[in-house]
Amino acid sequence: MDLSRRQLLQAGLLGAAATALGTVAGCSSDAASDSSLKLWYWSGGLDPKVLTSAGKQFPKSHLKSSVIGGDFKQKLLTTFAGRKFVPDITGIKGEDIASFFPDASRFHDLKSLGADKLQSQYLDWKWKQGITKDGVMIGFPIDIGPTGLFYRADVFGKAGLPTDPVTVSSQMSTWDDYFKAGVELKKALSNTYLVVDSPSVFGLVMGQSTKQFVDENDTFIGDQEHVRTAWSTAMTALKLGITSKIPDGSADWNAGVANGTLPADIGAAWHASDISGAAPKTTGKWRVAANPGGPADIGGSFLAIPKEAGDPELAFKVLTWILSADNQATAFTDAALFPSTPATYRMPAMLKGDPFFGGQKTIDVFGPSAEKVPVAYVSPFDAQVRAPFFAELADVDSGKDPASAWNDAVSQAKVAAKQAGLKVS
Amino acid sequence: MIRAAEPTERAAVVTVAPQATRPLPAQARRRSRLRRIAEHWPQYAAISPFFTVFLVFGLAPVIFSLYLAFHEWDGLGSMHYVGLEQFRRLADDPLFWQSLRNTLVIWAMSTVPTLAIALVLASLINSAKRLTSFYRVAVFVPNITSIVAMAILFGALFSTNFGLVNALLHSLGLGRVHWLTSPWGMKVVIASLITWQWTGYNAIIYLAGLQAIPTELYEAAKVDGAGPIRSFFSITVPLLRPVILFTVVVSTVTGMQTFTEPQVLFDAQLPPNMGGSGQGGLTMVLYFYHQTFDNNRYGYGAAIAWSVFLVVIVFVLINWRLLARGERAAGR
Numbered sequence: 001m002d003l004s005r006r007q008l009l010q011a012g013l014l015g016a017a018a019t020a021l022g023t024v025a026g027c028s029s030d031a032a033s034d035s036s037l038k039l040w041y042w043s044g045g046l047d048p049k050v051l052t053s054a055g056k057q058f059p060k061s062h063l064k065s066s067v068i069g070g071d072f073k074q075k076l077l078t079t080f081a082g083r084k085f086v087p088d089i090t091g092i093k094g095e096d097i098a099s100f101f102p103d104a105s106r107f108h109d110l111k112s113l114g115a116d117k118l119q120s121q122y123l124d125w126k127w128k129q130g131i132t133k134d135g136v137m138i139g140f141p142i143d144i145g146p147t148g149l150f151y152r153a154d155v156f157g158k159a160g161l162p163t164d165p166v167t168v169s170s171q172m173s174t175w176d177d178y179f180k181a182g183v184e185l186k187k188a189l190s191n192t193y194l195v196v197d198s199p200s201v202f203g204l205v206m207g208q209s210t211k212q213f214v215d216e217n218d219t220f221i222g223d224q225e226h227v228r229t230a231w232s233t234a235m236t237a238l239k240l241g242i243t244s245k246i247p248d249g250s251a252d253w254n255a256g257v258a259n260g261t262l263p264a265d266i267g268a269a270w271h272a273s274d275i276s277g278a279a280p281k282t283t284g285k286w287r288v289a290a291n292p293g294g295p296a297d298i299g300g301s302f303l304a305i306p307k308e309a310g311d312p313e314l315a316f317k318v319l320t321w322i323l324s325a326d327n328q329a330t331a332f333t334d335a336a337l338f339p340s341t342p343a344t345y346r347m348p349a350m351l352k353g354d355p356f357f358g359g360q361k362t363i364d365v366f367g368p369s370a371e372k373v374p375v376a377y378v379s380p381f382d383a384q385v386r387a388p389f390f391a392e393l394a395d396v397d398s399g400k401d402p403a404s405a406w407n408d409a410v411s412q413a414k415v416a417a418k419q420a421g422l423k424v425s
Numbered sequence: 426m427i428r429a430a431e432p433t434e435r436a437a438v439v440t441v442a443p444q445a446t447r448p449l450p451a452q453a454r455r456r457s458r459l460r461r462i463a464e465h466w467p468q469y470a471a472i473s474p475f476f477t478v479f480l481v482f483g484l485a486p487v488i489f490s491l492y493l494a495f496h497e498w499d500g501l502g503s504m505h506y507v508g509l510e511q512f513r514r515l516a517d518d519p520l521f522w523q524s525l526r527n528t529l530v531i532w533a534m535s536t537v538p539t540l541a542i543a544l545v546l547a548s549l550i551n552s553a554k555r556l557t558s559f560y561r562v563a564v565f566v567p568n569i570t571s572i573v574a575m576a577i578l579f580g581a582l583f584s585t586n587f588g589l590v591n592a593l594l595h596s597l598g599l600g601r602v603h604w605l606t607s608p609w610g611m612k613v614v615i616a617s618l619i620t621w622q623w624t625g626y627n628a629i630i631y632l633a634g635l636q637a638i639p640t641e642l643y644e645a646a647k648v649d650g651a652g653p654i655r656s657f658f659s660i661t662v663p664l665l666r667p668v669i670l671f672t673v674v675v676s677t678v679t680g681m682q683t684f685t686e687p688q689v690l691f692d693a694q695l696p697p698n699m700g701g702s703g704q705g706g707l708t709m710v711l712y713f714y715h716q717t718f719d720n721n722r723y724g725y726g727a728a729i730a731w732s733v734f735l736v737v738i739v740f741v742l743i744n745w746r747l748l749a750r751g752e753r754a755a756g757r
Binding site: 071074077078080081099100102103106199245246247248249250251252253255256383384386387388390391392394395397398399400411412415419 | 499500501502514517518519520580581584585586587588603605606607608693694696699700701702703704705718719720721722725
């Protein structure tokens with residue numbers, strides 16, 4: 001058959017138009033007839049096996065869970081702004097939860113769905129992190145990130161420091177004692193540092209504080225004593241010369257962890273996988289102890305039910321089933337998600353020894369740590385206000401004068417606070 | 426300028442039309458234009474996908490971002506009109522000014538070596554007798570290599586304790602440099618990454634320009650006793666001026682929008698997307714990204730984006746004036 005150019009073009013265009021129409025029609029009918037419960041999470045945010053069993057447990061829900069790659073918060077916000085295809089249940093990362101509080105009306109108040117009855121099963125401080133100042137609960141606890149001190153027992157032994165977790169926990173319980181050990185370590189082994197960098201010390205001391213950078217009355221408190229203390233703790237280590245000044249997570253950090261010049265790191269339970277990833281050959285040489293200055297929390301996330309959810313009651317049932325104490329034990333085994341339910345800590349799944357830590361039962365450290373994390377008010381604008389402190393501390397590590405760095409950090413934080421509409425004295 | 430031209434044009438139509446001897450009425454002209462469009466509808470339809478996609482994903486967001494720059498919006502709640510408040514905040518924001526300074530410094534540190542090396546490379550390839558296509562491909566490959574992968578590689582090369590660059594310095598008896606945490610070191614790494622990526626691209630453009638220069642000029646110069654260096658500065662550079670202008674403008678536009686390099690290089694350092702230690706690698710577009718997507722300040726982010734646009738315009742105009750004036754001088 002002979003086709004003229006015009007006929008070919010027309011046919012092509014018709015085909016394209018038909019496809020476009022078909023796609024649009026397909027989308028709309030899909031949205032209208034689809035009664036399935038849609039759940040969004042990021043890779044590693046929930047245990048896929050628990051989600052599969054949740055689908056079987058609630059056959060009517062037709063649970064469809066999707067792993068959303070890339071910038072999760074951004075994709076969630078975009079979908080919210082479009083008000084179409086919003087999931088019925090969504091994950092929210094711990095560092096983002098407060099930024100959703102000003103728009104709490106876009107979510108179902110989980111208290112009105114019956115969350116109060118379950119409160120006693122979850123860690124109090126974690127529960128409170130999902131509730132706005134006005135008492136609206138938008139986030140239900142998934143996992144937490146209780147901190148501990150990871151250290152190389154063999155390197156500590158070579159330097160004449162205690163190697164047993166219980167002794168390390170008791171002898172290095174304060175920052176001062178910890179820094180003293182750092183001085184001994186450096187004296188015994190040249191070029192070996194106990195403290196990684198200044199920003200991480202500052203972040204940890206802030207995590208141990210009950211006050212952050214903004215208080216409940218929307219007032220900037222980043223220039224007050226508690227922040228100054230965290231700053232000067234980091235400066236103490238720097239002056240003692242026991243800070244490696246290597247940025248955490250950099251290529252140099254990986255190398256230092258692997259070759260033993262960075263024989264210790266303070267981090268959340270999940271940080272163990274960063275260490276084992278950077279130094280797989282050191283398996284069995286690491287231990288965990290309670291970190292100096294008391295427990296803190298780094299990371300951990302929440303599940304929320306957006307207002308667009310078709311059947312919020314069912315969504316809530318599925319959500320609470322996924323996050324029950326029993327299923328959190330499964331999630332710990334499969335996906336290393338540290339449970340937010342203290343009852344889980346006594347289950348066999350968590351009492352196993354970890355070969356990376358020479359068979360140590362890490363729950364003995366992280367369990368008590370998890371239950372003692374301080375409750376602190378985190379403002380929706382905290383992340384913006386805190387950023388300059390970390391950037392300036394990194395600059396101090398590369399040679400900036402600490403006093404002028406502090407002044408610059410405070411003045412930048414005040415600009416950020418003013419722009420966010422906070423009160424600045 | 427365009428606005429000034431409009432009234433005179435309209436006046437011309439009004440005065441000329443009645444006097445014209447064989448006037449084609451405006452209506453008829455319009456109708457015939459419509460008919461021509463109707464006749465050629467398959468062609469218009471064939472080019473429409475680009476324009477549709479551009480309208481929806483290019484132009485509409487640009488216009489929306491201008492609208493956003495005058496509003497306060499967190500992406501979820503309602504928008505509030507704030508007038509010029511976002512721009513006023515920007516003027517008072519030390520970090521924005523630092524990001525502007527960083528961007529300009531990095532741009533200068535990358536553009537000058539990029540264009541200089543590119544010109545030298547291009548003349549070398551131009552005078553090569555064999556393997557010319559190989560050289561052309563080899564020189565262009567960095568431009569199409571994933572910039573994210575290269576940034577990670579550069580991060581490893583320039584790392585303080587175990588990087589190759591410091592190992593080299595050390596073996597020469599020089600001290601270690603904190604490339605990734607000191608303000609100048611960070612800028613050097615970013616600039617060298619940009620230079621690595623764009624030198625080949627510019628070399629290919631220069632090569633095209635070089636091949637348009639008649640060989641007679643070089644032969645005449647040789648007869649007059651000019652060596653290769655003299656003919657490079659007296660023939661090649663002046664005749665390449667329009668091409669150099671083009672590459673300077675393109676380098677300005679891309680250099681002012683430097684983003685991926687610092688974003689990937691200082692990704693691990695704590696405040697996310699803030700350009701690392703002391704914000705030494707904070708560029709304008711990175712700051713825009715940080716405010717918009719880390720802090721959910723869409724209005725403020727839009728204001729930064731439009732300020733970047735203004736800065737680009739200003740610098741392109743300055744470049745244009747400088748080089749165009751040089752050309753006029755050369756022409757005289």
